[in-house]
Every structure is written in structure tokens, then in C-alpha cells.
Amino acid sequence: xxxxxxxxxxxxxxxxxxxxxxxxxxxxxxxxxxxxxxxxxxxxxxxxxxxxxxxxxxxxxxxxxxxxxxxxxxxxxxxxxxxxxxxxxxxxxxxxxxxxxxxxxxxxxxxxxxxxxxxxxxxxxxxxxxxxxxxxxxxxxxxxxxxxxxxxxxxxxxxxxxxxxxxxxxxx
Amino acid sequence: xxxxxxxxxxxxxxxxxxxxxxxxxxxxxxxxxxxxxxxxxxxxxxxxxxxxxxxxxxxxxxxxxxxxxxxxxxxxxxxxxxxxxxxxxxxxxxxxxxxxxxxxxxxxxxxxxxxxxxxxxxxxxxxxxxxxxxxxxxxxxxxxxxxxxxxx
Numbered sequence: 123x124x125x126x127x128x129x130x131x132x133x134x135x136x137x138x139x140x141x142x143x144x145x146x147x148x149x150x151x152x153x154x155x156x157x158x159x160x161x162x163x164x165x166x167x168x169x170x171x172x173x174x175x176x177x178x179x180x181x182x183x184x185x186x187x188x189x190x191x192x193x194x195x196x197x198x199x200x201x202x203x204x205x206x207x208x209x210x211x212x213x214x215x216x217x218x219x220x221x222x223x224x225x226x227x228x229x230x231x232x233x234x235x236x237x238x239x240x241x242x243x244x245x246x247x248x249x250x251x252x253x254x255x256x257x258x259x260x261x262x263x264x265x266x267x268x269x270x271x272x273x274x275x276x277x278x279x280x281x282x283x284x285x286x287x288x289x290x291x292x293x294x
Numbered sequence: 295x296x297x298x299x300x301x302x303x304x305x306x307x308x309x310x311x312x313x314x315x316x317x318x319x320x321x322x323x324x325x326x327x328x329x330x331x332x333x334x335x336x337x338x339x340x341x342x343x344x345x346x347x348x349x350x351x352x353x354x355x356x357x358x359x360x361x362x363x364x365x366x367x368x369x370x371x372x373x374x375x376x377x378x379x380x381x382x383x384x385x386x387x388x389x390x391x392x393x394x395x396x397x398x399x400x401x402x403x404x405x406x407x408x409x410x411x412x413x414x415x416x417x418x419x420x421x422x423x424x425x426x427x428x429x430x431x432x433x434x435x436x437x438x439x440x441x442x443x444x445x446x
Contacts, residue, residue, distance in 0.1 A: 149444070150358075152437075190352065190371060190406075191399045222353050222369075245357035249444075253358050256430020257399050275400060275429050 153252040159263040166239035180212045186259040188220040189230040202237030218243040329426040336440045350410035351396035359442040370406030388418045397431025
């Protein structure tokens with residue numbers, strides 16, 4: 123009996139990734155302000171490991187973007203400016219590329235200088251964050267790891283600036 | 295100097311989409327008469343003869359969620375994506391009702407939908423409808439409770 127169980131488990135574990143990707147998935151939980159930002163740790167495209175948990179104590183802006191998304195591309199220099207301005211005060215931007223191909227992201231990164239780490243996302247990552255079903259999408263995560271703000275669609279730099287400045291000033 | 299280079303890059307990005315890209319056109323050029331509201335399509339899904347539905351955007355979005363029975367036929371901003379679209383619809387009668395949608399980003403910024411619509415009309419399809427998603431697929435379809443299929 124245990125051998126049968128072991129055989130079944132072994133065959134399940136041996137399923138190719140493509141099958142896992144096509145299996146029907148349950149609806150992801152939609153994130154809201156106050157939720158803990160889901161943990162992730164991935165090697166960024168600059169070669170370092172980006173671990174969200176290691177950012178505790180910092181204010182983190184998670185920027186979901188893609189090379190095909192004009193408003194996302196336009197926002198990148200401003201995010202870089204914020205990183206430079208507040209990086210020394212515990213602020214960290216991380217870009218999550220939702221491009222279909224890493225090559226596309228790398229091409230864009232050759233054209234635009236990113237002042238912050240960029241991680242390649244995918245459908246699984248999108249589901250982890252409640253479903254990334256349109257861009258731009260940005261989330262501001264507080265020092266305690268909880269989501270302070272979620273912005274879907276084009277975001278005015280003024281609104282972002284105010285939110286970051288206010289959260290940076292906040293004690294604790 | 296760097297600012298000038300950046301502006302030139304963004305202009306190039308917006309006006310002549312990336313190297314291998316197809317001429318994506320502008321969603322604002324799609325006639326209002328062929329646009330379809332989400333509620334209208336949702337109602338059609340329950341009918342006996344639902345239309346053929348094609349997602350002409352990006353695969354990472356399709357894989358997370360798409361309209362039930364929608365076929366992936368994108369992305370419309372790339373030559374190979376338009377070829378994919380052509381392959382998917384080539385065998386269909388030209389008077390078949392076909393609905394295309396994207397919803398990758400705000401309607402007026404979408405790099406796919408106009409190119410896909412132009413491809414369909416160029417191929418001679420006479421009953422092409424374009425799903426109007428003002429903000430994106432998440433906000434205008436999934437979050438409204440309309441049905442989705444996940445995976446693929």
C-alpha cells in the first residue's frame with residue numbers, strides 16, 4: 123500500500139511544469155490595503171537576490187510594469203528619481219516585469235537605466251499578488267510589511283510623491 | 295542631453311512601437327459602432343450561440359485569467375502575434391461573429407487592439423466586435439464578477 127502511495131506521489135511530482143501551468147487554478151485572493159504583502163524572493167535581472175522579507179523596516183514600492191505598457195515606461199525615470207531621493211532614508215523600489223519574455227525586459231533595460239532592482243514576474247507571480255490583470259499597477263508597502271496603498275492605472279507623480287513623503291516621515 | 299534622449303526614446307516607443315513590432319495603430323480609431331460593452335458580451339456568453347472570442351493581448355495576462363472559451367491570439371503589437379491571430383481565424387467564415395479583446399492597459403494606451411482589429415477587417419471579416427475595456431481586463435471584467443477561466 124505504501125509502495126503504491128509512493129509510486130503515485132512520485133508520478134505526481136514528476137509532472138512536467140507545462141502541465142502544472144495549464145491546470146485549472148483557483149481564483150487568487152484580491153489584495154487590499156492593510157494586507158501583508160505576499161512574500162517573494164527571486165533573483166533580479168541585475169544578478170542579486172531580492173527578498174521582500176529582507177526589506178522589513180523599509181518603505182517598499184512594488185511597481186508592476188511591462189515593456190509594452192507606455193504609461194509604465196514613462197513612469198520609470200520618476201521612480202528612479204524617488205529611489206535616489208529617498209533611498210538613504212529607507213525607501214526601496216522594486217520593478218516586477220510582466221513581459222512574456224525575459225529578452226524583451228532585458229532589451230528595455232538596455233534602453234532605460236533602472237535605478238532599482240527588476241524582477242521577472244509571470245502568471246504565478248501575478249496570482250500571488252491577487253491577479254495582475256492590467257497595468258500599470260503599483261503597491262506601497264510599509265515598514266511592517268503591510269500594504270499602504272494600491273494604485274491601478276496611470277498614477278500621477280504628484281500623488282505618488284505625496285504618499286512616499288508622508289510614509290517616510292511617519293515614525294516607526 | 296539625457297532628457298532629450300529619453301523624450302526621443304519615449305516618442306519612438308509611442309509612435310513607432312518597438313523594433314519587431316507591428317504597426318499597432320490607435321484604439322481611438324476603432325469605430326464606436328463595433329465596440330461592445332462588457333455587460334453585452336457577458337449576456338452573449340449565456341446564449342445558445344456564443345461568438346468566437348479571441349484575446350489579442352499578452353500571454354502572461356491570458357494565463358492568469360481570460361474569458362471562458364477565449365482563444366489566445368496575440369499579441370497584436372508584434373508581427374508574430376498578428377500571424378497567430380491570422381492562423382486562429384483563417385478557417386472561419388468571414389461573416390462569423392468574432393469578438394476580440396485585450397485589456398492589458400487603459401484603452402487609449404493599448405498597443406494591441408487596433409492592430410488586431412485592422413488585421414481582422416483586412417482579412418475580410420464583416421462582423422468583428424471589439425470589447426471595450428476602459429481601464430483593463432481586471433477592473434472592467436474580472437472585478438465586475440463576469441466569468442473567467444484561469445490557466446492556459
